[in-house]
Amino acid sequence: MKKVVFVLICLFILPLEILSQGNFIIQNKRKSDKIRFQLINNLMIIPVKVNGVEMSFILDTGVSKTILFNIFNLEETLNIKNAQEIAIRGLGEGASVEALHSKNNIVEIGEALNINQELYVVYNSNLNFAPRLGIPIHGIIGYDFFKDFVVEIYYSSKSLKFHEPEKYKYSNCKKCESVLLDFHNKKPYITVLVTIDGREIPVKLLIDSGGSDSLWLFEDAELGLIPSDNNFTDFLGYGLSGSVYGKRTRLKSLSINNFVLENVNVAFPEDASILFAKQHEARNGSLAGNILKRFHVVLDYEKSLIRLKKNRFFKEHFSYNKSGIELEQNGIRLVAEKNSISRLLSLDDGNEVVKKGDARVVYETNYKLSVKPAFTIIELRKDSPAERAGLEVGDIILKINNKESFQFSLQELTHYFYGKEGDRIRLKVERLGEILDFEFKLESLL
Known part of the structure; x- marks a missing residue:
């Protein structure tokens, strides 16, 4: 997913x-x-x-x-x-x-x-x-x-x-790669190779399992760490001090010893968002969860060592949000859910009745109020398919492709926005008490 x-x-x-x-x-x-x-x-x-x-x-x-x-x-x-x-x-x-x-x-x-x-x-x-x-x-x-x-x-x-x-005893593992770690302020760093414009560049990256992106690089023209012309500005996420924005693009490859990942998503955060992160001058960025999850990882701080072995996620395609919508599970809403039941009666009480032997089956429909999560648009990329369709920050998503939004987790709902270019998205939203319908197609920017 x-x-x-x-x-x-x-x-x-x-x-x-x-x-x-x-x-x-x-x-x-x-x-x-x-x-x-x-x-x-x-x-x-x-x-x-x-x-x-x-x-x-x-x-x-x-x-x-x-x-x-x-x-x-x-x-x-x-x-x-x-x-x-x-x-x-x-x-x-x-x-x-x-x-x-x-x-x-x-x-x-x-x-x-x-x-x-x-x-x-x-x-x-x-x-x-x-x-x-x-x-x-x-x-x-x-x-x-x-x-x-x-x-x-x-x-x-x-x-x-x-x-x-x-x-702990290390097993023999011919399919593993072991890499020494450096530490700065009690945080682990790894040196890898990234390929930008046909040039292999060694970079020192914070190993950051607390980031869900793939790779962040800090712009450095002298080293050749600059986004390609094929990029777009996007919301990158949240930190303790607020929202982070930057440019998204792709790398031809990222190499960790003999492990090579191709067409890797990379983000170049704006300088204003990473002033404190750049206090460690030797740091060139971060290696985050969407890379780490592709391996079985052994972290040994005592030996300053990380050991990696490919897992089933290794070849998973690097994707990104093609809608321009960022969602948040913000509060709750009351939903009237249909509850259809059948019961046996001996007499016709005026409902729709079907004979079944000597008994009568009565079909009844009632509704119950349930508390469900409310999924709200909290970021909207400028000139994105969703923005051009007329969606706005603050819209509450009620349905997606004719399915009630409360049937999904936040992660499952967002998964729709990471589909293929041309996938059609139909949304029913609530805006200031008004129910509105919107439709757009996912667009690839890379």
Whole structure:
């Protein structure tokens, strides 16, 4: 399934102090464990317990600190102890957001336990990833988890295995590629080759499992990192500091040792959105979820190593949103659902009746009100097929191709916009209480 773009989250936390930090320890004799994760928009969503409260976190190699947010109804239960105030700045053009630093929290992931986990708690109602992913998200964890284990990521089966390093044994694997990692501010970087205008260019990329795009490159004319003439400006996603925009195009190839991916989607974010990300001068961009998901991944921070093996997603075509619509699961709506039933009667009570032996079968139709998610257009690419058809930001999608929108998840609904060029899209929307119909065809810009 094609995935809607969701931005990687690369955090820079001020002040950048080194504080005492607990470690995760696996509470079993095997010293290893396995958990399942949800794969939504190429992001891994894992179950995490914080101070005994079950939550959902994004597992993100691109963050050095554990961030907690969207906890307004859980604050008392979580027993979060407020400490010093700090400011967090991430991708996007907005201002930094304020947070509180909390120590001595108990965090559990499967059978892994940390009794002295530091958390950075963000109390900002606008920082809510649930509308963009369609499920509640309460936080992000990265380095604090990966530093203590050898982590195997099975994207194809949506499972995660983690092992205490001294217990993990590497198997012989002729079909694997192993690459050394560099670390900067507790974040892993990999050097790969990209082919632009027939020229192979080595680039240093942040490994960012918290980004759902394929590849981001920072423009650098001296290195030859510039978008081709065949590009278009698009919304790239959200960061902690706001929306991110940039140019989308394609690369001829991306090579990780002997693994070569062709016709790879790439985005060049605007400079205003990546000022903090470019503080690491040697960094040329990010390698994100739509690349990583094509491999079985082993991450070994202790040995500064990543090991890759192709999986069933490796040859999946790189696609992108051809409609110009970005959706959000924004609020709810009441839907009247038809409920047809049949019942046996001995007497005709005036309904439509069919004889069946000595009994009568009465067919009745009634309706029940149900609460369903509301899918709202929150971004509309300029001069896109959807915009030219007359759709507007704020429109609520009621039907797509004659199917009720509530039958789909946010990801399934967005999948329609990643189809083939020429695919016809019919939308019924609600706009300020008025029901309107629109139709357009998907257009390829690359």
